[in-house]
Amino acid sequence: MSRLQALAVSVNRLEKRYGDLAALAGVSLEVEPGTLFGLLGQNGAGKTTLIKILLGLVAPTAGEASLLGEPVGRLAGRREVGYLPEDHKLPEYHTAPSLLHFYGALQGLTRRERLARIPFLLELLGLKGREKLRIRGYSKGMKQRLGLAQSLLHRPRVLFLDEPTDGIDPVGRKQIRDVLLEQQRTGVTVFINSHLLGEVEQLCDRVAIMRRGHLLVSGTVAELTPTKPTWLVGFETPPAGGLRWEGCQLEAAERPGLWRVHLDASAPDSLDRFLAQVHRAGLRLRHLEAERATLEDLYLTLATSDRQAP
Amino acid sequence: MNSHRTLLESNGTAPSSVLSDPPHPRLFRAFGAMLLDAWREFLDAKILFLLLGLIGLLLAVALTGRVEPLPSGKNYLDLSARAMAANLDGVDLARETVADMAGRLNGSVVWIAKAEPLGADLPDGAWSVELKRSFVPVAAGPLPPEDVRRKFGRIADGQLWNVRNVAETSDTLGRNLGMQSFQLTVDPGPDLRLLWPHQFSLFGDAFDLTPPRGAPLGLEVLILQKLLTTGLGGSLLLLMAVVVTAAFVPNMIRKGTLELLLVRPLPRWLLLVMKYVGGLLFVAVLLGLLVAAAWLISGILANIWSPGILLALPSLMLFFALLLAVSMCVGVITRSAVAAMLVTVTYWAVLFIAGQMHNQVVESRFREENVGKLRPTSVVDSLRGAKPRREEPLKAGRVPFHRTLVGRVTEWVYAVLPHTEDVDTLVDRQLMRDLAVSGPFRALVERAEFSWSRGVGLTLLHTLGFLLLACMVFSRRDP
Numbered sequence: 001m002s003r004l005q006a007l008a009v010s011v012n013r014l015e016k017r018y019g020d021l022a023a024l025a026g027v028s029l030e031v032e033p034g035t036l037f038g039l040l041g042q043n044g045a046g047k048t049t050l051i052k053i054l055l056g057l058v059a060p061t062a063g064e065a066s067l068l069g070e071p072v073g074r075l076a077g078r079r080e081v082g083y084l085p086e087d088h089k090l091p092e093y094h095t096a097p098s099l100l101h102f103y104g105a106l107q108g109l110t111r112r113e114r115l116a117r118i119p120f121l122l123e124l125l126g127l128k129g130r131e132k133l134r135i136r137g138y139s140k141g142m143k144q145r146l147g148l149a150q151s152l153l154h155r156p157r158v159l160f161l162d163e164p165t166d167g168i169d170p171v172g173r174k175q176i177r178d179v180l181l182e183q184q185r186t187g188v189t190v191f192i193n194s195h196l197l198g199e200v201e202q203l204c205d206r207v208a209i210m211r212r213g214h215l216l217v218s219g220t221v222a223e224l225t226p227t228k229p230t231w232l233v234g235f236e237t238p239p240a241g242g243l244r245w246e247g248c249q250l251e252a253a254e255r256p257g258l259w260r261v262h263l264d265a266s267a268p269d270s271l272d273r274f275l276a277q278v279h280r281a282g283l284r285l286r287h288l289e290a291e292r293a294t295l296e297d298l299y300l301t302l303a304t305s306d307r308q309a310p
Numbered sequence: 311m312n313s314h315r316t317l318l319e320s321n322g323t324a325p326s327s328v329l330s331d332p333p334h335p336r337l338f339r340a341f342g343a344m345l346l347d348a349w350r351e352f353l354d355a356k357i358l359f360l361l362l363g364l365i366g367l368l369l370a371v372a373l374t375g376r377v378e379p380l381p382s383g384k385n386y387l388d389l390s391a392r393a394m395a396a397n398l399d400g401v402d403l404a405r406e407t408v409a410d411m412a413g414r415l416n417g418s419v420v421w422i423a424k425a426e427p428l429g430a431d432l433p434d435g436a437w438s439v440e441l442k443r444s445f446v447p448v449a450a451g452p453l454p455p456e457d458v459r460r461k462f463g464r465i466a467d468g469q470l471w472n473v474r475n476v477a478e479t480s481d482t483l484g485r486n487l488g489m490q491s492f493q494l495t496v497d498p499g500p501d502l503r504l505l506w507p508h509q510f511s512l513f514g515d516a517f518d519l520t521p522p523r524g525a526p527l528g529l530e531v532l533i534l535q536k537l538l539t540t541g542l543g544g545s546l547l548l549l550m551a552v553v554v555t556a557a558f559v560p561n562m563i564r565k566g567t568l569e570l571l572l573v574r575p576l577p578r579w580l581l582l583v584m585k586y587v588g589g590l591l592f593v594a595v596l597l598g599l600l601v602a603a604a605w606l607i608s609g610i611l612a613n614i615w616s617p618g619i620l621l622a623l624p625s626l627m628l629f630f631a632l633l634l635a636v637s638m639c640v641g642v643i644t645r646s647a648v649a650a651m652l653v654t655v656t657y658w659a660v661l662f663i664a665g666q667m668h669n670q671v672v673e674s675r676f677r678e679e680n681v682g683k684l685r686p687t688s689v690v691d692s693l694r695g696a697k698p699r700r701e702e703p704l705k706a707g708r709v710p711f712h713r714t715l716v717g718r719v720t721e722w723v724y725a726v727l728p729h730t731e732d733v734d735t736l737v738d739r740q741l742m743r744d745l746a747v748s749g750p751f752r753a754l755v756e757r758a759e760f761s762w763s764r765g766v767g768l769t770l771l772h773t774l775g776f777l778l779l780a781c782m783v784f785s786r787r788d789p
Contacts, residue, residue, distance in 0.1 A: 052569075052788075052789070055569075055573055057569060057572050057573065057788070057789050058788045058789070059788070075575045075576070075577065076575060077575075078573060078574060078575040079575050081573070083569065083570070083573045085566055085569040085570065086566075087565070087566050088566040088567070088569070088570060089564055089565075089566035089567045090567070090570070091347070091350075091351070091561070091567060092354075093350050093351050093353070093354035094347075094350060098346075098350065101343070101346075102343050102346065102347050103570065103574070104343075105339045105340055105342065105343030106340050106343055106344075106571070106574040106576060107574055107575065108336045108339065108340070108575060109339075110339070111339075150570065
């Protein structure tokens, strides 16, 4: 397998212990190149430790980890990765361009490369026009966007982002999501740590959930959030009292004005029969939605259970 | 490969040469970036402007000073005549002073009978002198005029006068009876101006800093230069530099900042070493400004441009290299700027106290070895009219310091500590030679032993040790 076709991230029975505490208790994981991968978990689940091991910042206690087919921790491998740490503190005496020049030069970029790349990134992340402002005067969102800019500076093939949209307003989030999708489109593997479930669900193709150092589940968002045999319906004039029809039952849903109906998933025409009954009852439908399990459902179930990794 | 290429092209810039670069330009680039970063951080601490302001103020105050020669030609002609009573041939002028001449008396007495300035009584004026010499015919013979030309004006501190012409005016009878007289015209010698008493005042004449009879110009310049550089001025600047740079490492290894550095393709120890060199260079610039200011000030005030004081820069830098290594080491271990600052200043204080105590040991030993011998005197002493004094024995029952337990422990401790003041001694020696300063200070400085291995080697060894420890801790710890 050539280097470029190798897995972006491959982790095999990885362990990290701090004394008696197991930050990672045997995690195995594979991420294909070009994936937008979301790692979910509560604070202290081991997400950041996993990223730090992949970046070669922390040495594992046991197990193997490789990045783009090479064992982690090699200096040359760091030219291929970009990293945005959680709660990063950018040196406040810099301006955005000077900071990017600093990191870019450490990364090995020539001045010419930096001069071409930096204005592009500042524009991309909406920091243009603030070139003279010291980072001291930046808002949290601006710092976050500048942090993202430094991770993209050297055109990495794998991006590790620890809580990238933390503290950013909705417009900024959309902007960052677009940037990440564009990165993915150009073949970059994006590895996101987050506890913002909706965000991850919206953005990522593949998701894994960690808890207390264990990887609980991993798969595509569709795999992890199967459709349910329930539909949400809304009527122009709500039916008086509960309705009970052949093969189905309506009950009030959590969202106001909507009803949940359980249909027999094994019968292919169950929805048609339900609609025919609505029509017969003289009701007019204005909302119909198939219910899916959300990542939140799955996450809450896993987070509160005592289930361990298989 | 396709995906990677698309990314490069999509941003509209030339393909990256990162992968094909040889390592050295990359290291230089990274080093340049670290220097620039350290410079920004240094500028950000507003203390830099305070320092520059202080140097400027110092310069301004010094430039209000006045250095005026006092009439003193007769004194210095007298001194030259008296020195002819001793045989100065083969004397090491760097180590021996007027007082040491006691054993070299040549059986004659020489004095000035009459002296008239040809111009003003100033260090650049010539004199017409009538010289008398009386000698014991059995012990010493008559002195030919050529010897007078060679000897007159030479004192242990330097060459006061050059004899332009000399003629013997005594007759044969006088010579046979042990009396000679000469008529001389003398010009100022190379060291006359340095040894000539000057009045030094600040703010015009408002603030007189010298005793009524003045002090030799060389000594005044020496004190001024030392005060500004290796003395108070340098110490203050170093202290401020310690305060500013103490935050360097704790800021760098803050959680959230450190990761952004460690993720770069550079070994960790190199990041730390580059930061160290960066801090060192910027303090070198500041110290360089201070030393240059001291040199300029003494040059402008006294028109003495001898470059010896520039040696203070490497001396101060060597010391700061040690302090910065200590500060970085503590910073890496504790992650606290305050701790780094406090430990560094404490370490400095320990070195200072150990140095002072060691000086006492050396003094005590010297005193014991030289009881009854004359103490060195200088032009300053003779200006004051002081008689040479002898080393006195300790009061009965008192143990010399170097024989006490504390004295011995001091020596052991001192033997392993960095000897930063040894390098200062080297600077002092150079300055005193350049500025023709003699007497007890000079004797102290010349007496002190200096070896490169102890003076510089031990300091460098400590510096390297602290750096190495810092790098080891830094490389091994998880961020």
